[in-house]
Amino acid sequence: MSKNLVIRLDDKLRAKRDNFDKIPVVDIAPLLDGSNKQRVAQEIRWALSNTGFMYVKNHGIPKNFVDSVFDVSRRFFDLPMSQKMTLHISKSDVAFRGYIEPFGENTDPGKTKDLKECFDIGPERPTLEGPFWGPNQWPSSLPELRKLTYGYHQQMANLAKILLKGIALSLDQSECYFDNLMRNPISIQRLLHYPPQSGHIGEEIIGIGAHTDYGNLTILAQDDVGGLQVMNRDGDWVEGIPIHGTFVINIGDLIQRLTNDVYLANMHRVVNISGRERYSIPFFIDADFNAIIEPLPSCVTNSNPLRYKPVTCGEHKFGRFAASYAHLAKAR
Numbered sequence: 001m002s003k004n005l006v007i008r009l010d011d012k013l014r015a016k017r018d019n020f021d022k023i024p025v026v027d028i029a030p031l032l033d034g035s036n037k038q039r040v041a042q043e044i045r046w047a048l049s050n051t052g053f054m055y056v057k058n059h060g061i062p063k064n065f066v067d068s069v070f071d072v073s074r075r076f077f078d079l080p081m082s083q084k085m086t087l088h089i090s091k092s093d094v095a096f097r098g099y100i101e102p103f104g105e106n107t108d109p110g111k112t113k114d115l116k117e118c119f120d121i122g123p124e125r126p127t128l129e130g131p132f133w134g135p136n137q138w139p140s141s142l143p144e145l146r147k148l149t150y151g152y153h154q155q156m157a158n159l160a161k162i163l164l165k166g167i168a169l170s171l172d173q174s175e176c177y178f179d180n181l182m183r184n185p186i187s188i189q190r191l192l193h194y195p196p197q198s199g200h201i202g203e204e205i206i207g208i209g210a211h212t213d214y215g216n217l218t219i220l221a222q223d224d225v226g227g228l229q230v231m232n233r234d235g236d237w238v239e240g241i242p243i244h245g246t247f248v249i250n251i252g253d254l255i256q257r258l259t260n261d262v263y264l265a266n267m268h269r270v271v272n273i274s275g276r277e278r279y280s281i282p283f284f285i286d287a288d289f290n291a292i293i294e295p296l297p298s299c300v301t302n303s304n305p306l307r308y309k310p311v312t313c314g315e316h317k318f319g320r321f322a323a324s325y326a327h328l329a330k331a332r
């Protein structure tokens with residue numbers, strides 16, 4: 001695998017990180033019930049500075065609810081292609097809501113085509129305008145999809161708030177630190193389907209090409225098939241194996257910028273070598289469109305000088321989307 005991707009971080013900082021061959025599991029019950037927030041914050045700090053990823057367990061979201069969303073997601077992707085294409089994401093313009101066909105969004109576009117199909121929805125708040133807001137597109141033949149996916153998305157938004165309190169504490173900030181940056185945060189609830197691949201699997205076509213996530217936080221539910229891979233300090237890929245009852249959490253570029261590279265928005269990809277269909281359900285949450293993200297003064301030191309200029313969340317996110325989406329590339 002190309003090691004050049006990891007060099008994105010300067011070598012001095014990379015050498016300071018602990019290496020890892022497993023992604024840590026963090027029990028967040030003491031954060032939810034308030035019994036030991038600092039212990040959870042410490043575990044989050046290790047996980048996000050060294051791996052950029054963690055599993056969370058005891059998160060309070062019922063397993064049967066998550067299963068019901070996987071179930072409706074399978075039924076959605078089983079619909080005929082002609083029906084799914086009537087909901088195509090390009091019809092929502094820059095609201096980014098709807099269906100994306102295989103190879104329609106490529107996360108490492110110079111190198112890899114993504115063998116995945118997606119369905120994206122977002123908050124249904126008609127008063128908010130601008131990119132990343134707008135009506136969702138729902139299939140009339142599958143009415144349960146709306147209730148389940150939208151309900152799931154709200155549960156994820158609540159869980160994200162709790163996790164962001166833990167992340168704020170882990171950075172020695174007040175637990176309300178993110179509230180001002182996230183009054184109406186951009187968020188996307190995605191359903192993902194990775195068709196099976198067989199024969200020789202080269203980097204030119206895999207489930208999802210190597211990338212970092214763009215925003216603040218991602219909460220991922222995966223089925224039991226496996227295929228998620230996360231890059232360690234040596235540039236080797238570590239399996240994000242499915243662990244029953246957990247979510248996989250990772251931070252995106254905005255938190256890496258906010259922490260002046262102290263926390264890592266790590267490279268990851270999906271290679272589905274199982275020969276089976278794989279389904280996953282990521283929830284992405286960013287900051288407000290106009291929120292200015294700049295390094296926290298406590299993360300800027302003599303040995304880690306200022307690395308980033310302020311950027312708005314919307315500007316950063318839009319730039320990264322434009323590079324990945326065929327329908328935006330055509331419009332440019």
Ligand SMILES: O=C(O)CCC(=O)C(=O)O
Nearest residue numbers: 192213222228270280282
């Ligand atoms: O499906 C997965 O396991 C990961 C998906 C992912 O990385 C993404 O959608 O950004």
Ligand SMILES: [Fe+2]
Nearest residue numbers: 211212213268
């Ligand atoms: Fe990702």
